Amino acid sequence: MNPWRDDFPGLAGWHYLDTAATAQKPQSVIDAMAHALGADYATVHRGVYARSANMTLAFEAARGRVAKLLGAPDTNEIVFVRGATEAINLVAQSCGNGLKAGDRILLSQLEHHSNIVPWQLLRDRVGIEIDVCPLTENGLIDLDAAEKMLTPAHKLVAFAHVSNVLGSVLDAKQAAKLAHQVGAKLLLDGCQAVPHMPVNVAEIGCDFYVFSGHKLYGPTGIGALWARAEILDAMPPWQGGGAMIDRVTFEKTTFAPPPARFEAGTPAISEAITLAAAIDYVEGIGLADIHARERTLVKQARDAMRQMNSVRLLGPEDSAGIISFVVEGVHPHDVGTILDEEGVAIRAGHHCAQPLMDHLGVPATARASFGLYNDEDDVAALVRGLERVKRIFG
């Protein structure tokens, strides 16, 4: 039994195990969105009427809510973006243009395409070199290897805090220490960490942290970039338009201080305010409790799947709410389709991590990912569905 499941109208009669792709929304978030798009709706930052002033207060309070979630010392260190993809592109374009040919950055073998392709675009623009940190046997980013690879030519290390395929959790503090030893900055892709565990950027000691709201039980179209104030201060704008300026003439434009400098155009107003409602909901339950509960479910599921000799489990035992696996001789898409017939939703494919698929030697995996609303019934349904896959494919 899960005490929160009934808060999610989208879950009725469904075993949803695809939270790593996007999380279902609790009623409080749906209601917050309805208010923010309805009775409360107005623009922000420029209205001379009360509704707009109130909306501005709510929008800026949402920024404060994100700062608190991440343990960021200063609210103005939070830049609202469309999601993690946009946040990484922002850093790659704004900071990246300050890099020069011969500078190096370090990524890892398990990165999501959003933490690979923006750096390749930068490489093609300015001629930097990209190095790829290997993984340990059980699918963690190999920080011993990272230490050996890092040199003073490295300006940035960009790692997933949690892998979206294997659920492996990075030792983020150690990654920050290693990056800083050579004078590089550390960017963490927190998409799969923030919904599953408490995160504190000050304690980790990283320089950039990014996440997407829709994976944290909030709406699509909103996410956040956190960067230390002195880093943001030194970063040039990456997009031009309204709201990011100080003074515009045809001869010259001066720019607003962060975070406005990086938020050109009308922002995702209702989405940001609703993200704050999602954070309230998640923190009302407690991320440490969510983490503990999901760990138990992952263990139950892995233990049961290990009994099936046709199932090969990938990744570490103590993954953060994510299990990737292959059923020998059955394409992951067929696994997904049969499970769907049983009312179980998983993801099958390369999960936007093709270099990781190459490393694993498979074209695709099946992935079951857990959220705060899952329980033992979902695990049992997954196992029943996999037994059916076995019966059908012999």
Ligand SMILES: Cc1ncc(COP(=O)(O)O)c(C=O)c1O
């Ligand atoms: C680890 C990781 N990074 C980045 C992303 C990209 O997130 P979005 O598509 O919301 O920008 C995802 C989404 O699947 C992810 O899991």
